Amino acid sequence: MNIYSVATISVNGVKKLINSLNFFSESIPPLFLRLLLAWEFGESGFEKLHGTNWFADITFPFPFNLLPPDISWGISTFFEIVGAFALTLGFATRFFSISLMVLTLVAIASVHWPEHLATLSDLIKGYRIVDEIGDGFGNFKLPLIYLIMFLPLLFGGAGKLSIDWIVNDRLNRSS
Numbered sequence: 001m002n003i004y005s006v007a008t009i010s011v012n013g014v015k016k017l018i019n020s021l022n023f024f025s026e027s028i029p030p031l032f033l034r035l036l037l038a039w040e041f042g043e044s045g046f047e048k049l050h051g052t053n054w055f056a057d058i059t060f061p062f063p064f065n066l067l068p069p070d071i072s073w074g075i076s077t078f079f080e081i082v083g084a085f086a087l088t089l090g091f092a093t094r095f096f097s098i099s100l101m102v103l104t105l106v107a108i109a110s111v112h113w114p115e116h117l118a119t120l121s122d123l124i125k126g127y128r129i130v131d132e133i134g135d136g137f138g139n140f141k142l143p144l145i146y147l148i149m150f151l152p153l154l155f156g157g158a159g160k161l162s163i164d165w166i167v168n169d170r171l172n173r174s175s
Helices: 003-024 028-050 069-089 093-112 120-125 142-154 163-174
Strands: none
Touching: 028 069, 028 093, 028 142, 069 093, 093 142
8 A cells, every 4th residue: 555545545534524523513512502501501490499589689780670589580490491491402492592691691790790890800800610709700701601602502503403403394395
């Protein structure tokens, strides 16, 4: 076997690998994104469902501050639990992605954002994950990661392994 044959085999092997990765790119990555986000938001929703309402102790940004804490708690719990099930199935993925993104932005603004924000350095100090937030610098790293994880689902949809895909495929075939 000469060097040309080895190079041809290597190039063909790489092309086959790339084609295989491309084939699965519309199914596997969105599925795992959906499952991970569903786990995180479902876990949070079930904690709220079985926990004590602490929303009365925080200040929500406008217009969310117009709702009583009990209603905000219920809305948050509903979207986290129902959204988790919907993401798992890939049902109404874009709707629940944007809904959970709004919920996350409200959480960042009301709970995770730095209290003392005078400089860029103060903002950077809040880019972290901590359990206790006593120092006023916030902890918006994890919710920001969630927001970025939602972007492919919002713009690209749920992927091939989803109810959304099945419904869309059937609608396209019937028209």
